[in-house]
Amino acid sequence: MDGVTGALLDPHRRPRPLPDSEPLTAEDHRRLIGVLETVDRAADLLEFRERLVVALQSWFGFIGVAVLHGDTLAEAIREGCGVQGGYTSEFMADYAERWAEMDPLRSEAVPGLLRTRGVIRLSEVPGSEAFRREFLHPNGITDKAAMLVDGGPAGVLCVGMAVADSPSVPERDIALLHALRRHLAPLVADQLARDRERRAATANWQLTPREWEVADLAARGLTNRQIAERLFIGVDTVKKHLSRVLAETACTSRTQLAVRFAAA
The missing domain is CATH 1.10.10.10 (Winged helix-like DNA-binding domain superfamily/Winged helix DNA-binding domain)
Incomplete structure (x- = not known):
């Protein structure tokens, strides 16, 4: 129509092209969204953790995943509650009986590394060579990654993930886990706070x-x-x-x- 210019100042605007230096591909961002869509409607902390295990297995291909939580990072690593998926009962029994105290991811050095980096490989932890060679490698695990998700005053979530098809956790997965932890932080803070409130409501039950x-x-x-x-x-x-x-x-x-x- 004559004299009508339309509602848009620039009707031909297009999305910003990703620069060649962009660390993550469109596929990587879809994986990120896939994990977030899996966990964001969880009804409670238990469901959230179980959904996160499944999401990391499905979207990243990690063969084994453990999700721990605690009031502090040191507590989550050493004594935290949590769930796991992908590991056989025989493997977990052997780990609990003979290897748990030797696990480098439970060493005193790891909380500092995680607080500084957010995501680390097991192969980067000092003194991990024997544990990987004598326990993980014979069980088909080549490397593991650990990720810290800080929930602020509500506590922390610590996630351990195992790979079997590469000598170490791929650099692209590490980059994506860095992005994932930032997006998970508000969800984790909410779930941990709600779980704490639920337990406080039954404080007369003296349960650990x-x-x-x-x-x-x-x-x-x-x-x-x-x-x-x-x-x-x-x-x-x-x-x-x-x-x-x-x-x-x-x-x-x-x-x-x-x-x-x-x-x-």
């Missing part, structure tokens, strides 16, 4: 963080073996925790425990 997790999974219908595999602890340890949980909550069965937890 690990007992709380065992109780939560039992209330969701998981068997002792399933709980043990999810939390990478022994079945006997699950039984011990569950016995104390039932006594502390004055429940006589898992069904009653499920009702109590649903109301919490």
Whole structure:
């Protein structure tokens, strides 16, 4: 129509082309979005962690993933609660019995490295050669990465990821994990804060963080073996925790425990 110029100042504007130096490709950004879309609607911390395990396996191809959390990074690494996926029960049993205390990712040097870098490779941790050569390599794992996600006052999330198809965690994956941790931070802070509030509401139950997790999974219908595999602890340890949980909550069965937890 004569005299009509349209609503847009520049109707031919196009997206900014990515520079040749752009560290991440369009495919990498899709992987990033895929992980975030997987976890951002999680109902609680337990679901968030389990979704994160699956997302990192699916979008990155990590063969094994462990997600730990705690009030501090040192607590998350040494004593934090968490879930794992991708590892066999035999591998986890051997790790718990003979190798856990020798794991370089649990050494005193790692919190400092993670706070400084955010993401590290196991192969970069001093003294990791023997652990990788004698334990990981015979089990088909060539390297691992660790990622810190800082939730501020609510605590931290620490994620361990294993690879099998390359000598070390690829540089592109490291770059993408750096981007991922920044996007995950507000989600992690929210989930950790909500979980802390939920536990505070039942402060009359004198449960340790690990007992709380065992109780939560039992209330969701998981068997002792399933709980043990999810939390990478022994079945006997699950039984011990569950016995104390039932006594502390004055429940006589898992069904009653499920009702109590649903109301919490």
